[in-house]
Amino acid sequence: MKSGLEDVVAAETRLSDVDGAHGRLIIRGHSLDDLVGHSTYEDVIALLFDGYFASEADLPRALGKARSEVFAHLAVVDASLLALPPVDAMRALLARLPDGEDLPSALRLIAGPAVFTAGLIRLRQGLDVIAPDASMSHAADTLRMTHGTVPSPEQTAALDRYLMTVSDHGLNASTFASRVVASTQAGLTSSVLAALSALKGPLHGGAPGPVLDALDGVGSPDNASAWLEAALARGDRLMGFGHRVYRVRDPRADALKTAVRLLANGGAIDPARLALAEAVEAAALDLLKRKKPDRALDTNVEFYTALLLEALGFPRETFTCVFAMGRTSGWLAHAREQALTGRLIRPMSVYVGPSVAVAA
Incomplete structure (x- = not known):
């Protein structure tokens, strides 16, 4: 079985x-x-x-x-x-x-x-x-x-x-x-x-919201590594990373990251919010590689979904x-x-x- x-x-x-x-x-x-x-x-x-x-x-x-x-x-x-x-x-x-x-x-x-x-x-x-x-x-x-x-x-193209x-x-x-x-x-x-x-x-289907909760918890790019390391030490799952099927980066994450950047170019995303998300992504990938080297944990669809839907006002x-x-x-x-x-x-x-x- x-x-x-x-x-x-x-x-x-x-x-x-x-x-x-x-x-x-x-x-x-x-x-x-x-x-x-x-x-x-x-x-x-x-x-x-x-x-x-x-x-x-x-x-x-x-x-x-x-x-x-x-x-x-x-x-x-x-x-x-x-x-x-x-x-x-x-x-x-x-x-x-x-x-x-x-x-x-x-x-x-x-x-x-x-x-x-x-x-x-x-x-x-x-x-x-x-x-x-x-x-x-x-x-x-x-x-x-x-x-x-x-x-x-830009907003229409991002949701589409x-x-x-x-x-x-x-x-x-x-x-x-x-x-x-x-x-x-x-x-x-x-x-x-x-x-x-x-x-x-x-x-x-319930993980994009907690990604934003994590971004709010981190607060600023220079706090990303410390906040994420504390979360892992508590046994928390880093939302927006890892997938049941993908052993490498989820291709949907890149498609949505491009959409988020389209929104940023159109002024629909606060540049500071985007900078925070990118800092959290980089810190999380580095931390997961060091702490869980035996597991394939890369960015999944939920991470940039959260940023995109937030920017679109949902x-x-x-x-x-x-x-x-x-x-x-x-x-x-x-x-x-x-x-x-x-x-x-x-x-x-x-x-x-x-x-x-x-x-x-």
Whole structure:
């Protein structure tokens, strides 16, 4: 038996390849570096959906229409829903979308996290919700619905790059959950709800916020080494470093570091905050190399995700929701791949409980 299904192959997929040994992420034959440099999130959705959903000549327009369609569900938000953690409130709103298997159903499920997260942020701040603008890109409209102003090109490009970067990543816990539910023919909404429930766990999608807590704790670049060494001495995990699969640097970290620098060039990040983050990263990598030389602990996707989402004005408690904005496209593609080409997922277990006495 492999604890945690380590090294167990549970699916064949055409969607993404995570090469942990060499630090590469391939999405349907395209490297992450090529995608984030030459594509949009809508392009990546079309790439992931190709062959699994009906084609759409104008996918940005269709996704804009889907945002407008799901917006009406914000009308049911009340005080009890707002009192929930944002990811739980968003999950409750997504559960209102009917199960389906077609492209419109899938696009509404992609639209939901963006529209619902933006609306929940504003309602929690005592502000009115803002209706979608179907003519805008998904990233730009998400920021506009959140903050009430048209974002700068740098802000739009940064969020778009983030959504592409986290769109799919092999058979991680949430994607596997999506495929398990899809294998029962339950429907796309059920698959996405299962995936989102897995994502909210702190061992999967909950680490970017604590990265910012660490930056706040360090305070200044010259305190980085001492603060991090004290954290390691207490047995604390340095958030934003190390990955279950990657034995070298997470390629998504470099993609997002570039996005953060785009924001800095546009004046959307305090230069002192960026300098602090870079000092913490350098000190952490040096410390981990010295203290844990037998382990592959490099910068992962969470480190620069935290800085990027903070700069874009998303509250820390909504970071998992924003992750879901990008990853839902991958969940849906995997769900359809499983439903169309796979079998009911039903692994075996090994019983280790007490034996039943056999009568003589």
